[in-house]
Amino acid sequence: MKKVSGLFPSILCVVSLTACGPVADGQSSTPEAADTAAVEGSGQLSQSDIDRLAETLKVTYQVIANKAAECQAGGRSIGATSCYEAKITLHSDEPVTASGWEIYFSQPDPLAFVAPGALSIDHINGDLHVIRPGEEFETVTAQAPVSADLVVRGQVLSEAKLMPNWYVVADGLEARTIDSTRMQTDPETGLLVRPWIVDFPREESHYRKGPGDDTPLATSAFLHDANSIAAPVDNSSVAAAIIPSPASVQRRDGALDLAAGLTVSMDGVDRAAIDAALQRLALFGVAEAAGGVPVSVSVEPDLMGGTESYVLDIGPGAVAITAADDAGAAYALYSLASLVTLGETTVPQLRIEDSPRFGFRGMHIDLARNFHSLDMVLKVMDQMAAYKLNKLHLHLADDEGWRLEIPGLPELTDVGARRCHDPAEDDCLLMQLGSGPTGETEVDGYFSVADYSAILAAAKARHIEVIPSLDMPGHSRAAIKSMEARYRRFMEAGQPEQAREYLLTDFDDTTEYESIQFYTDNTLNVCMESTYHFIDTVITEIATIHEAAGVPLKRYHIGADETAGAWVESPVCQAVFEDPDNGIDDAGDLGGYFIERVANMVAAMDVIPGGWNDGMGHTDPDRMPETVQTNAWGVLPWGGATSAQQQANYGWEVILSIPDALYFDFPYEADPKEGGYYWAGRRVNTRKVFDFMPENLPVHAEFWKDPNEQPFTIDDTLQTDDNGVVTHAPLEEGVRFAGMQGQVWSETLPSDEMVLYMIFPRLLALAERAWHQAEWEVPYDYQGTVYSPQTSHFTSDMRAARDADWARFAAVLAEKELPKLDKAGIPYRIPTVGARLTEGRLLTNTIFPGLPVEMRSAAGEWQAVDGPVDVTGLGDGAIEVRARSADGSRAGRALTVGE
DSSP states (O other), X not given: OOOOTTOHHHHHHHHHTOOXXXXXXXXXXXXXXHHHHHHHOOOOOOHHHHHHHHHHEEEEEEEEEEESSOOEETTEEOOOSOEEEEEEEEEESXXXXXXXXXXXXXXXXXXXXXXXXXXXXXXXXXXXXXXEEXXXXXXBOSSSOEEEEEEEESOOOSGGGSOOOOEEEETTSOOEEOGGGSOEXXXXXXXXXXXXXXXXXXXXXXXXXXXXXXXXXXXXXXXXXXXXXXXXXXXXHHHTOOSSOOSEEEEEEEEEEOTTOEEEEEESOOHHHHHHHHHHHHXXXXXXXXXXXXXXXXXXXXXXXXXXXXXXXXXXXXEEEEESSHHHHHHHHHHHHHHOOTTOOEXXXXXXXXXXXXXXXXXXXXXXXXXXXXXXXXXXXXXXXXXXXXXXXXXXXXXXXEOBOOTTOTHHHHXXXXXXXXXXXXXXXXXXXXXXXXXXXXXXXXXXHHHHHHHXXXXXXXXXXXXXXXXXXXSOHHHHHHHHHHXXXXXXXXXXXXXXXXXXXXXXOOOOOOOTTOOSSOOOOTTOHHHHHHHHHHHHHHHHHHXXXXXXXXXXXXXXXXXXXXXXXXXXXXXXXXXXXXXXXXGGGHHHHHHHHHHHHHHHTTOEEEEEHHHHTTSOGGGSOSSOEEEEOOOXXXXXXXXXXXXXXXXOEEEEOOXXXXXXXXXXXXXXXXXXXXXXXXXXXXXXXXXXXXXXXXXXXXXXXXXXXXXXXXXXXXXXXXXXXXXXXXXXXXXXXXXXXXEEOOTTOOSHXXXXXXXXXHHHHHHHHHHOOOTTSOOOOTTOOEESTTOOSSOHHHHHHHHHHHHHHXXXXXXIIHHHHHHTTOOOOOOOOEXXXXXXXXXXXXXXXXSOEEEEETXXXXXXXXXXXXXXXXXXXXXXXXXXXXXXXXXXXXXXXXX
């Protein structure tokens, strides 16, 4: 389809053969569109036909092979750097002979080629595609299926990238989801199953990108080797362990029994500030009670360590807490809760002096791509507080959805919070990411003012700052289409001035562009004053909600994503280019202009502006506010250290958000059955998060590999180009990053349970690194040096200390913290099991030693494994292994030994 910004609704009418709503002022329909609809809209099918088709049609999607380069389609190169071959097949127990139907489906990578045949397929916008009967179509039966052979731009290395809820529709009829493409839930593991996907063979063409990709498949043998731990763990160290680790711990002999409960007294502490921590203790069996162990809590603002610091002193008969502020007091109680082992009432006697490594310790949740519930967000905040994370970055608007009620702009949620089959997008957005045609699923929706206020109240009680983000100027399709729907409503009412008040679209813009997610119309026009009126209104309303909740808005994240190639042919922007006072020569300058203008608008509200570092990098630092937050998400082998260090040297607050270790939607291990996208990391397990050294980015070149499992080098010395312009510089002496943040993006996560599964237990390792600086970390060299697998700044002694520290951390998770996640109802990922067969014995291990492990042979009954197992009498059948949750209630994904 031709990519024409501003004309998409009328184009979509052609491809859908569905009646469209009114055409916006400045847009044009075409005679060809009307003729196509009139000629091809056959009306052969009834609603009952569509309903029955949705029930009986069987769809299968098979990935044939991934290719890294030189992709061919129809005997010619498609010009893509990578592609994959696939086959879509339709079959049915009831013959399908009628034409006039269309099947819509989401495929994140766009179509490059379809072999001519019984089915035709077209890309519409974003990930939306449509299948129609082709020239050779006659019938579909169980004995005579029809199929289409595809070549697709991009690669698919995980089933999670293939989206559910394909739907069938015909002209004038209601769309229906095809039952065979619905997600199912495995009753034992709780994991989502995609029954329409043909299982990927466990061969290189299905888990590697091609030559040069050495990613190892996470077989049971690979995991067994990776899980092997050299250093034994002292049980007493586990009992006294706290996650995140305190700065200083002094052990004493003896323990304190908390069986009688706690009697809490406070001096200078707000009861509301510690109530959530006391609730956590009560959940673990240590509640407040008359006659309980005395716990004194007092505040000393001058306490060494500063903000959020505390001293926790557990003696033979009492607990004393001294804190710098309310947050420190709560963290001391959370540390007491961390010492508790479920089912036991004693804690070791000790003295802790503690303060945080970073003031910014964050977690980011994407609610825009797929919406998730208020309850899920509250659950995450409970755990954030328990592990001393203090910033919640909520991604509330993107191309696929607007998720926050804004008083006065109802279209943002009436239209922008739902995806359904409405080609005109008057009532909802186009279906994306397998959301289906109804607009009434769990991935549709938004937070009302009351919901958002509840989040703010819960965050305040847990010492968490909420940072709202509504991505602009790119990634803004939900806002754009919502405001176009508003425009049409007011134009129909004869109110053109109100119609244009918040318009984000220049209807005369003929620029052709394509975003990274393959949208042709997702970038708001940064040259229109109505755009800035819209942004000012939105941020002002959010600030008002915060103020009413008693939680002033402190930070606002612009997003700052943009789409290359936008605005070139916009008449409004042409006028901006021609005005010499603007200092803008062409469209390439507009991204920086927009970010600078909005950042200063936000700062004028006494709010700190933030954005992703690539967009922020287009600005002139001299034209930015004094205080700026920038989230560094560059991949380390691809220059991520350069951009992060450059912006830290500007004096900006750099929040490390690097995908290499901090994107929690990436797979835990490299396996087609693992969830998530994987463009910068194929295996980001809890160990990799733990190993991250946030204050020395270049050093990771010594022990990590790039996304293709290849070694890399980072030259952290001062470098210039031929013109003397600095292209890379070390951090300036004394400059530090401001914090770090985990990210979960929700494109592949259609349920609350899957979001929690991807966040946990990685969040605990994030908390460990954000709060505590380990002794084994390599100090940053401000003079600059080179790091590679051949250098040894990370010495063998340091590596041994890290491995021992990891062994301790993993044991604490298995024995103390995972049971607490079970208790709190968090469906964390249960690790796949490492296993080897050696001389007739089955050897097993897990990344978290101590979790229950099971095995079975030839699909027999699962049985517990405790140490090596003699399997010589089990015959030749395949042996499977799996782990269970710490409380035994859930099973993890099984692996076949020897595969």
